[in-house]
Amino acid sequence: MIQYFQDFFHRHGTALSIFLLVTVGFWIFLMIVLPQAFMLDFSFRFNLPPAKVGGPEDVYTLSNYKFMVYGSAGNPDSFNVIDVTVFFRTILAAIFVTVFDLALCYPIAFYLAQVAHGGWARLMVLSLIVPFWVNEILRAFAFRIMFGSNGVINSFLITVGIVDEPIDLIGANIALYAGLGYAFILLMIFPLYNAIESLDKNQIEAARDLGSPWWRIHWRVVMPFAKPGITSGCTMVFMLSAGALAAPQILGGPSSLWFTQIIYQWFNTGGNWPRGSAYAIILLVSCIVLVLLMMRLFKVRLGEIGR
Amino acid sequence: MKSDNFLKLWVGLFVLAFFAYLFGPLILMSVTAFNSSAFPRVAPWECFSVEWFNVLVQDDKLMHGLRNSLIIGAGVVLIAVPIGLAGALMLTQVSARVRPIYYTIVISPILVPGVVLGISTLIFWDRLGSMFGAEYDSFFYDGIFLTIIGQSTFIAAYAMLVFISRLQRFDPALEEAALDLGATHVQTFRKVLLPFLKPAVGSAAVLAFLASFENYNTTVFTIVSESTLTTVLASKVRYGINPSISALAVIIVALTLLGAVIYEIMQRRELAAEKAAAKVAADAETAGVATTTPVATRASKAGAFADPAVFIVLLVFAAGLGTVYFAGTYGLEECKVRVAEQKRALTKKRVKERQTLEMFKGAAPSEDTGAAGGGQPKIEAKGTEGYRGIFDPGNLEGQVESEKNGKVEAKGTEGYRGIFDPGNLEGQVDSSEQQ
Numbered sequence: 001m002i003q004y005f006q007d008f009f010h011r012h013g014t015a016l017s018i019f020l021l022v023t024v025g026f027w028i029f030l031m032i033v034l035p036q037a038f039m040l041d042f043s044f045r046f047n048l049p050p051a052k053v054g055g056p057e058d059v060y061t062l063s064n065y066k067f068m069v070y071g072s073a074g075n076p077d078s079f080n081v082i083d084v085t086v087f088f089r090t091i092l093a094a095i096f097v098t099v100f101d102l103a104l105c106y107p108i109a110f111y112l113a114q115v116a117h118g119g120w121a122r123l124m125v126l127s128l129i130v131p132f133w134v135n136e137i138l139r140a141f142a143f144r145i146m147f148g149s150n151g152v153i154n155s156f157l158i159t160v161g162i163v164d165e166p167i168d169l170i171g172a173n174i175a176l177y178a179g180l181g182y183a184f185i186l187l188m189i190f191p192l193y194n195a196i197e198s199l200d201k202n203q204i205e206a207a208r209d210l211g212s213p214w215w216r217i218h219w220r221v222v223m224p225f226a227k228p229g230i231t232s233g234c235t236m237v238f239m240l241s242a243g244a245l246a247a248p249q250i251l252g253g254p255s256s257l258w259f260t261q262i263i264y265q266w267f268n269t270g271g272n273w274p275r276g277s278a279y280a281i282i283l284l285v286s287c288i289v290l291v292l293l294m295m296r297l298f299k300v301r302l303g304e305i306g307r
Numbered sequence: 308m309k310s311d312n313f314l315k316l317w318v319g320l321f322v323l324a325f326f327a328y329l330f331g332p333l334i335l336m337s338v339t340a341f342n343s344s345a346f347p348r349v350a351p352w353e354c355f356s357v358e359w360f361n362v363l364v365q366d367d368k369l370m371h372g373l374r375n376s377l378i379i380g381a382g383v384v385l386i387a388v389p390i391g392l393a394g395a396l397m398l399t400q401v402s403a404r405v406r407p408i409y410y411t412i413v414i415s416p417i418l419v420p421g422v423v424l425g426i427s428t429l430i431f432w433d434r435l436g437s438m439f440g441a442e443y444d445s446f447f448y449d450g451i452f453l454t455i456i457g458q459s460t461f462i463a464a465y466a467m468l469v470f471i472s473r474l475q476r477f478d479p480a481l482e483e484a485a486l487d488l489g490a491t492h493v494q495t496f497r498k499v500l501l502p503f504l505k506p507a508v509g510s511a512a513v514l515a516f517l518a519s520f521e522n523y524n525t526t527v528f529t530i531v532s533e534s535t536l537t538t539v540l541a542s543k544v545r546y547g548i549n550p551s552i553s554a555l556a557v558i559i560v561a562l563t564l565l566g567a568v569i570y571e572i573m574q575r576r577e578l579a580a581e582k583a584a585a586k587v588a589a590d591a592e593t594a595g596v597a598t599t600t601p602v603a604t605r606a607s608k609a610g611a612f613a614d615p616a617v618f619i620v621l622l623v624f625a626a627g628l629g630t631v632y633f634a635g636t637y638g639l640e641e642c643k644v645r646v647a648e649q650k651r652a653l654t655k656k657r658v659k660e661r662q663t664l665e666m667f668k669g670a671a672p673s674e675d676t677g678a679a680g681g682g683q684p685k686i687e688a689k690g691t692e693g694y695r696g697i698f699d700p701g702n703l704e705g706q707v708e709s710e711k712n713g714k715v716e717a718k719g720t721e722g723y724r725g726i727f728d729p730g731n732l733e734g735q736v737d738s739s740e741q742q
Binding site: 031128131140151240267 | 520
């Protein structure tokens, strides 16, 4: 170990070595590992006023996690109906958004990587990026204008005569799904694009020459090849949409909550940080478990993600 | 062959629909910024106006948030870019055994939900602060400091990815050559590796700033009592909206487009310069003369503003801005008056229709008129968007109208409420007549 550090210092000079070690150390410990560890620790504690922290009452407890599952002591139901329902609905909705984005972005990524050439392809990539420099809140706002009861979509539907009365698109969460799907398009397209671009065109030609229809070429040639990209994109979209806060706050219907909103409530109006941390841990751990399960299912390794 | 064409048509339509989904919302939102209607919408169109930009600039909260956002963005760039650089360099140095673990740890902030990062940062510094017995106005509890740290956690990972992709193209032979020629490691780092990474520093910094500027999920927890542009915007959007937010979006979209166009032009110049350089080098080689390529270096070094194409783009942009501003102020007042008159006429027509309807229903006992009066304001609200159009000149008329009709019901218990209302007297007369 010491030998290793001596080597390290010798190779980079003292100043550079110190810069590297201090910076990376600060990042890993003070910004990534320790905050997460503190949050985990905090989630096992009671919600105490500052004066009592560190006192005899400051002991570990599972009560915050129990609350998530069973609710308060006076709860008539056998489990915490609201929070558990919201939790599963969030996970399901995030899966739905992921599948939606994959279905939407796969053809575009394929088109960009294999079909379009030169200036046209560059222009398309550039115009993909432009909308994502616009603030997340403003994008959600745009969807709210569009999907409102007197928004463009409703006006269009009424003019065409499909419906007579404006539909409550926000209440039905259609605006939310459209907005979330929109927010993560870029995160889906680029991993897909990178994966598909490296596919040799000859493989597609060969499959075509051997009489394969277009859908089988995708199913048996392109998709297996692009699997790391697909997994990488899906992982990012799933994690980020399950953890989204802005879009659900702005576009969510009045009766439907997103799990992050419950966490937000515990921190703001609820004023119970330990419970909020416990909920955040639950969100984090279940998302990671789900992603790992999916990766196991599709036989992709973690190291292939994010490349 | 026929099915091939059919497929092409479908692909074309899909691409078209995709870009409509991508740009439709932004275009519509931008259009609403120029409608004088107090609610952001495209139809019904009222007057072309730029007044919402004035409303935007006069919004102190937004401007305060914007200032904080800029400070935080600068702070994040200063922290995240060096960390990302160090992280990327470190990745090349750690042994193969440690590398996967190291990579998993440093890449994890990208995958962890922003909410969780914000919460963990908040709790960590809060606990540290209380361990050291820090005061509440110390940096442990300062929203701006916490936000810079919280955002840098994952933005540093973005920056690292930028540096990694640049480093993958680095030729280690360059480093070895420098060392062989007697340079120290530090010199090699500063004279060889850093210049090679320089373009990546620029793009990492831009990426870091943009990511910081638009972040909400982490910021909303770490900002504590301060505010940034996004948190102000979020609270505005949640509690009542008006087109000044669209106006802000127009500014951001326009700046983004401008940046994209300039980036594209410069990219093309660089490509052309590279081609020219390659050509010069090839010519020199055939001529057997060793030469540096001054033409190419000069071309690529020319600043953005000296570039005629960029200059033209900027000029067109400024001219467009001027035209829009002129068009948005010219004739605005007349148009507004006209729209208000139209609204008034419409309201009157509706009231008249209503009254005729009542007449046809036959003689109305006072309770019935009361009920009708109670129902009246609802119709009015539909016409003028309720309180949203509260400063609309056409609205006053509507209110007076509804006051008139509502008074019948309200008179007994709440009559004193509208005691200073100019329409009040008339309304009372009206209602006493009805009674």
